[in-house]
Amino acid sequence: MLRIEGLTTSYGPVRALQDVSFTAERGKVTAVLGANGAGKTTLLRTISGLVRPDSGSVHLGEHDISRTPAEAMPALGLAHVPEGRGVITELTIAENLHLGGLGRGRKVTPGDLDRVYDLFPVLGERREARAHTLSGGERQMLVVGRALMAEPSLLLLDEPSLGLAQRITAQIFALLRDLVAEEGLTVLLVEQNARSALSLADHGVVLNLGRVVADDRAEVLAGDDQLRHAYLGF
Template sequence: MTAQNPLLAVEGVETYYGNIIALRGVDIAVFEGEIVTLIGANGAGKSTLMMTICGNPQARKGRIVYAGEDITHLPTHDIMQRSIAQSPEGRRIFPRMTVMENLQMGALVTDGASFDADLQRVFDLFPRLKERQHQRGGTLSGGEQQMLAIGRALMSRPRLLLLDEPSLGLAPMVVKQIFEVIKELNREEGLTVFLVEQNAFHALRLAHRGYVMVNGQITMSGTGAELLARPEVRAAYLEGGRKEAAE
């Protein structure tokens, strides 16, 4: 990438739950216009890193820099007003609100001037949401709820999109559609994406670069193609093997 400094830099971050360390000196860089993925087994610490970037929990050591600003100790609501949007694990839409109301909630951090254009953009990406716009979020299928979670994040016009396990629990056809949308947003609009995923195959095929996390530590990094070709990555994440990619 052409950017000299990362848009997002995680530097030596340690995060704890009480006295239990969850992240151990994590270093990650995401440059403008990249898709960067973090893969690892369930419980490796991937979602903890995503939550730490968003300020809850806060890093106990190290720092997180976004667009040249140290955001390590900012409260979550301040971080999310800096053109960062998150589609969290488990989707966490507002189930009693309609699709349209959920999307309106995503736009609250903007001035509203581009609401109609942003709404049309989301409906173009996810035509199903237009069909369901008056339906309550809680009545949607899992795949539709994931589309809504991403659409709600896009309504805030983010410079950096954080996606936490977008394929979790979804049918393969829906997973393919979600990943195609992420690819299109990056290719057509230059949107920077940091993607946390258990589905290593899809994530590494999509990403410019990737990192592997084991037990709260980054154990490997490289381009998506390089990591896909690594035998230890294939054994641990692509062929059903149980060997951790720690070496």
């Protein structure tokens, strides 16, 4: 379980998050929604240790990770897939995946790689191809697969559908749904496409100008016409 309490984060004089509190339940998908500039990406970066909060706390299970450096997060079970599909283009698919397993404290095995190839068959077929040859959708599969190599209990995903065809997005969302159902993975999903995110999520949190303006079950948020029109754009 992820528990956020009173989280406030600033960039110099600009306050990006203000007293944010919510809980992401274990084995569930929680969607974080809101317009550009709402603080969604800052929230993920604060949780994963890339940005230090001014105040408040972040608990992953029994661990207070509020001041934990980003490089220590994989060993605690947290993996972060930032926006942008960042792969190391000079390396092969297999080499990129190996990097994902480095932070968990044990050697990567062929079975670990095979698990990702089973999830994303196209990566298995092209495992020796260099990452610069991949399409946008294949790169998104690779960065998700690389995060899963760390065997996380909590997966942070920032805009995984951005710039992708609807078919590829549906495939990735279906995979996430299966991982949550079968392995108890907890997912915190930042997504601009609120309609798609709420169709996948169990719970939703809506941010506006760095503050939580709604925190409820996904179906409740999807059915609130006033909230949708004011903050979610559909």
